[in-house]
Amino acid sequence: MTDGALSYAEPVPSDDDAELPGYISPVDDNEEDGSPPEAAAMEYVPSLVEKAESNGVTITMDLIDKLLPSVPEQATHTSDSIPEREPEPPEEDDEESSSEDETASTTSTASTPSVEDLEPVPVAASRRKRLPRDTIGHLEDRIAHDGIHAPLTLYNDLIAEYVKRGKIDSARDGYERSLKLYPTVASQWIAYADMEQSAGEFTKAEEVYRRAVEAVTSLSIWEHYLTYVRRRNNVITDGETARRAIIQAFEVVASKVGIDVRSGKVWKDYIDFIKSSPDGQSTWETQQKMDLLRKVFQRVVCIPVENLESLWQDYNLFENSLNKTTARKFLADRAPAYMTARSCLKELQQTSSALDRDLIPVRPRWRESELAQLALWNRWISWELSDPLGFTAEDGKGGVPGGKEQLTERVLYAYRQALQPLRFYPQVWFDASEYCASDMPDLQLSFLRDGAAANPGSSLLHFRLAEVYELTKKREDAKKTYQNLAASIIKEIKIAEEICEEKKNALQSREETKSIYSTTDGKPKEEDDEEQVLDNKRDHGLELKIKRVEEKSQERISELSKDLTLCNTMYMRAMKRMEGLKAARQVFSEARKLPYSTHHIFVASALMEYHHNKGPEIASKIFEIGLRRFVDTVAFVEQYLDFLIMTNDDTNARALFERTASKLSAKDARPLFHKFYAYEAAYGNELSAVAKLESRMCELYPDAKPIARFAGRYTLGEHSVIGEQEVGPLVYKDILKEEQGSSSSSLITEDNVEEDIVTGGPVLTPEPTKTTLKSKRAQKRARTEATGESRKRIRKKEKEKPEPRGTNSNAQQRDPFIGNTNTLPDGVMRLLSLLPPASTYKAVLFDPDALVNLIDHTRIPAVPPHNANLSRFKPG
Numbered sequence: 001m002t003d004g005a006l007s008y009a010e011p012v013p014s015d016d017d018a019e020l021p022g023y024i025s026p027v028d029d030n031e032e033d034g035s036p037p038e039a040a041a042m043e044y045v046p047s048l049v050e051k052a053e054s055n056g057v058t059i060t061m062d063l064i065d066k067l068l069p070s071v072p073e074q075a076t077h078t079s080d081s082i083p084e085r086e087p088e089p090p091e092e093d094d095e096e097s098s099s100e101d102e103t104a105s106t107t108s109t110a111s112t113p114s115v116e117d118l119e120p121v122p123v124a125a126s127r128r129k130r131l132p133r134d135t136i137g138h139l140e141d142r143i144a145h146d147g148i149h150a151p152l153t154l155y156n157d158l159i160a161e162y163v164k165r166g167k168i169d170s171a172r173d174g175y176e177r178s179l180k181l182y183p184t185v186a187s188q189w190i191a192y193a194d195m196e197q198s199a200g201e202f203t204k205a206e207e208v209y210r211r212a213v214e215a216v217t218s219l220s221i222w223e224h225y226l227t228y229v230r231r232r233n234n235v236i237t238d239g240e241t242a243r244r245a246i247i248q249a250f251e252v253v254a255s256k257v258g259i260d261v262r263s264g265k266v267w268k269d270y271i272d273f274i275k276s277s278p279d280g281q282s283t284w285e286t287q288q289k290m291d292l293l294r295k296v297f298q299r300v301v302c303i304p305v306e307n308l309e310s311l312w313q314d315y316n317l318f319e320n321s322l323n324k325t326t327a328r329k330f331l332a333d334r335a336p337a338y339m340t341a342r343s344c345l346k347e348l349q350q351t352s353s354a355l356d357r358d359l360i361p362v363r364p365r366w367r368e369s370e371l372a373q374l375a376l377w378n379r380w381i382s383w384e385l386s387d388p389l390g391f392t393a394e395d396g397k398g399g400v401p402g403g404k405e406q407l408t409e410r411v412l413y414a415y416r417q418a419l420q421p422l423r424f425y426p427q428v429w430f431d432a433s434e435y436c437a438s439d440m441p442d443l444q445l446s447f448l449r450d451g452a453a454a455n456p457g458s459s460l461l462h463f464r465l466a467e468v469y470e471l472t473k474k475r476e477d478a479k480k481t482y483q484n485l486a487a488s489i490i491k492e493i494k495i496a497e498e499i500c501e502e503k504k505n506a507l508q509s510r511e512e513t514k515s516i517y518s519t520t521d522g523k524p525k526e527e528d529d530e531e532q533v534l535d536n537k538r539d540h541g542l543e544l545k546i547k548r549v550e551e552k553s554q555e556r557i558s559e560l561s562k563d564l565t566l567c568n569t570m571y572m573r574a575m576k577r578m579e580g581l582k583a584a585r586q587v588f589s590e591a592r593k594l595p596y597s598t599h600h601i602f603v604a605s606a607l608m609e610y611h612h613n614k615g616p617e618i619a620s621k622i623f624e625i626g627l628r629r630f631v632d633t634v635a636f637v638e639q640y641l642d643f644l645i646m647t648n649d650d651t652n653a654r655a656l657f658e659r660t661a662s663k664l665s666a667k668d669a670r671p672l673f674h675k676f677y678a679y680e681a682a683y684g685n686e687l688s689a690v691a692k693l694e695s696r697m698c699e700l701y702p703d704a705k706p707i708a709r710f711a712g713r714y715t716l717g718e719h720s721v722i723g724e725q726e727v728g729p730l731v732y733k734d735i736l737k738e739e740q741g742s743s744s745s746s747l748i749t750e751d752n753v754e755e756d757i758v759t760g761g762p763v764l765t766p767e768p769t770k771t772t773l774k775s776k777r778a779q780k781r782a783r784t785e786a787t788g789e790s791r792k793r794i795r796k797k798e799k800e801k802p803e804p805r806g807t808n809s810n811a812q813q814r815d816p817f818i819g820n821t822n823t824l825p826d827g828v829m830r831l832l833s834l835l836p837p838a839s840t841y842k843a844v845l846f847d848p849d850a851l852v853n854l855i856d857h858t859r860i861p862a863v864p865p866h867n868a869n870l871s872r873f874k875p876g
Helices: 014-019 056-067 094-100 135-149 152-164 168-181 186-198 202-215 219-232 240-257 264-276 283-300 308-322 324-352 368-385 404-419 426-435 441-454 459-471 475-517 525-579 581-591 600-613 617-629 634-646 650-661 666-683 687-700 706-713 721-727 729-740 750-759 773-799 809-814 826-834 848-857
Strands: none
Touching (some): 135 152, 152 168, 168 186, 186 219, 202 219, 219 264, 240 264, 240 283, 264 283, 283 308, 308 324, 368 426, 404 426, 426 441, 459 475, 459 525, 525 600, 581 600, 600 617, 617 650, 634 650, 634 666, 666 687, 706 721
16 A cells, blocks of 8 residues: 555645744755654663683583672673584575575574564565475565564474474574564573573573573573573582582572462472581581571561471471470561461462463453453552562561562562563553652663563553653653654554555455456356356455455554654654754654644644744644645644634634535534534624524535524533423433434444445354353254245245345244334434443343243242142151
């Protein structure tokens, strides 16, 4: 779809700026209009630790030292990045040769991509036609076509194909590309690390683990990392060095995910590992082991983990085995915190048990299952915010030192866990950032930047991020944020246009294929005529389908155009605050030349000029420039008319009304007539002008009732003595709706009519209901009746001509509503038209099938006859 196909997309010549006194245009008058400005997309790349150079135990120790900030005395050793291994020689295989050249180079980080990095490559850009056996090539084409919307399953299929062929470098590149889009999927990081370990690349596996724990806070990744550390550090051969490395790894895991309700197994393994270590040769070494065990026990018994009671019992046995006298003191100190954690454990399990933590993040479609998961995650976050463990209680109810810091840790952990499956839900990022706004501004900025990078088209996150930059005097970053959002929306519009063209081409090629197999060469004339009729029907159906595709695409582009205009409007206002009116005018001058800008940018700029200059001169000129482009847009004309009325420019207001009302159709001009009629009636100088305008409205709208217009002139705010007391409130409301042209006596919407045209019949989408035995019987009986009636129709067609559908007397006898549009009184039909659709009712629904089923299957005891002997039922 070209830009010229959009009715609202006609660019305004740049020489109109010369009509604005004092207006500065940054674009040369001879420059071609309509080309969107190139806005560089922001790319937020998290900082990563440099790669380690050694291997074996030393590698693991270096990794632990970098992940554990509480051990500063052990220095870390970093070096330059390890060079990539030379690529494997290509195999002589036709099905792989066409896809090898499209594989991108392996990146060193799995950072969230920018808007430009994620721009999808059109399918037409494929180098040559794929062979049917070219599985990798077809997967690459689908990934390139879907762009940022490519599902993770496509990447996994592509990686599996590369691994099956032994192309580890290509598989590694597939993991890197998938992790750019889905950096919070723990299973993808784990599979990546497993592949490196299977290939013997332990150095690369270390790097994968390091990047994974920085990208996502996942218990499964840390458990997998612990398994790797224990594998690489053999306590039998390496002794105390390996044991120290494993203990430090446990400490890191406990500090990162030890508050997770599912981390009880990690704590249990940690305690068992300490117990398994041999006693020292001296007393102080044995005492160190006991002190470490006590420290771990005292930490875990205050956390609501799934095996809390068994851990408390183990702690009790441990203390009593050492010294029963000191055991009472240690147990009494931790008992209040343990009791609080145990009471909260059941609530936490009930709150978080239904959460789907392994859910692959997808773009929200607002289905019931998605909304249910969103509600569950918000419920858990709200539970943590309520401080059930009592960290901030004055009486020290929690019993654990830390106070508000520990509460903040638990809340942030809940937010990070929620953002793994809800990565593409901007409101979750926003809520997390707002929680950090007061005390942790750096973390607030981090949440907003990561969220904006994950959702490049989110107005919520970009507007909030721009505000934070503006408040902290980072003007350049604020400008880039608005530009990134505008660039993302423009790319979405381009994608919508490409999708529309692809669908239209697919429909046309499909019909061309059908026409090839339906050739009429060598057929009799009668068959040729039938084929011609079918071809005409097929062509008509194709036109309808193409029209529907274009309408849907136009709706999508129209919504995106409004989003783009909103972004530019907010950008213009922000520039006025940061750099003054001159910078805001420059933004408007650039934005109004975009082919996708709507009339709202002209209204916003004009009102900004009016309130800044305290005069209507420049604002009126901006409205005039916009009128040349949006003269057929009633909403813009209404805004312009309101502005002229507000500035007491009645002469230009009348001129605008006469100029635009004659160019619009009677239906489109109806709001203008009502607005100007009300203005003349309230503030006009002569009653004759009102009478003339009323006569014009009577000619244009003969269906309207005169009493509505007359009563509307004699009102006080919303109070109408004529309508409420002399006409009747209900009748008066109906009259007003008819006068405004907004009433509709038909329950069939325009979308339903369009669906009937395309599919040949109404498409019903009933709400899913429970199937009962009664409903099954009714369905079977209905099918039987329909089959019998269809046979009767066939026999009737053989005997006589079929009657028109609207005059079928038998059909009317079966269904009195067929062919009769006035089955209900007008008042009832009007009332039904005012009621909201049934789909908007979300409360408890009455299920008649279930009620009938209940009555049908309820066993009611038989009533005994009046002369029956009931003495045996008497008590005693």
